[in-house]
Amino acid sequence: MTDRSLDExxxxxxxxxxxxxxxxxxxxxxxDELVRLHDAGIIRLMDILILVKDADGSVEAMELxxxxxxxxxxxxxxxLVQTLAEDDVAHLAAAMDPGSVAGVLVYxxxxxxxxxxxxxxxxxxxxxxxxxxxxxxxxxxxxxxALEAEGA
Numbered sequence: 627m628t629d630r631s632l633d634e635x636x637x638x639x640x641x642x643x644x645x646x647x648x649x650x651x652x653x654x655x656x657x658d659e660l661v662r663l664h665d666a667g668i669i670r671l672m673d674i675l676i677l678v679k680d681a682d683g684s685v686e687a688m689e690l691x692x693x694x695x696x697x698x699x700x701x702x703x704x705x706l707v708q709t710l711a712e713d714d715v716a717h718l719a720a721a722m723d724p725g726s727v728a729g730v731l732v733y734x735x736x737x738x739x740x741x742x743x744x745x746x747x748x749x750x751x752x753x754x755x756x757x758x759x760x761x762x763x764x765x766x767x768x769x770x771x772a773l774e775a776e777g778a
Contacts, residue, residue: 633743633747634739634743635734635739635742635743636734636736636738636739636742637734637735637739637755638709638734638735639732639735640730640731640732640733641730641731642728642730642731644722644726644727645726645729646723646725646726647723647726648725650727654697656729657696657697657698657699658697658698660699660702660731661698661699661702664702667736668735668736668737669733669734669735669737670705670734670736671702671705671731671732671733672707672709672733672734673706673707673708673709673730673731673732674690674699674730674732675710675715676727676728676730677727677728679719679722679723679724679725679727680724680725681724681725682724685715685716687715687719689706691703707732709732710730710732
């Protein structure tokens with residue numbers, strides 16, 4: 627994996643970003659941002675997949691090496707650990723709408739690795755984690771603003 631021990635590993639997250647049919651406008655900006663985050667030492671890319679779900683529900687999973695134009699991601703492709711198995715792909719694709727494309731990203735949070743290691747050395751273990759979707763935060767802020775406007 628790396629020259630670091632498993633005890634030094636930071637939290638590992640995954641995310642799936644779906645691009646619905648007719649709303650796919652790939653410019654390379656997202657790939658550039660991933661490279662910037664990697665180069666800044668904020669994350670370490672562990673796995674990247676592109677999932678394409680056809681109208682009939684069939685799914686094609688592509689690794690970076692399957693894509694013709696990688697740009698700056700090409701230099702990171704050889705470092706990927708490829709953590710996702712076939713069962714993972716089927717599970718992730720089940721949430722996709724037909725005709726959509728999704729990017730699946732598995733990454734280590736390097737910024738949090740020293741804290742995570744310190745907590746493990748202190749005998750701690752992660753028992754829960756989560757993420758609040760930005761859409762939920764926006765909805766909560768808008769609801770609060772609406773209540774404020776009503777004088778509540």
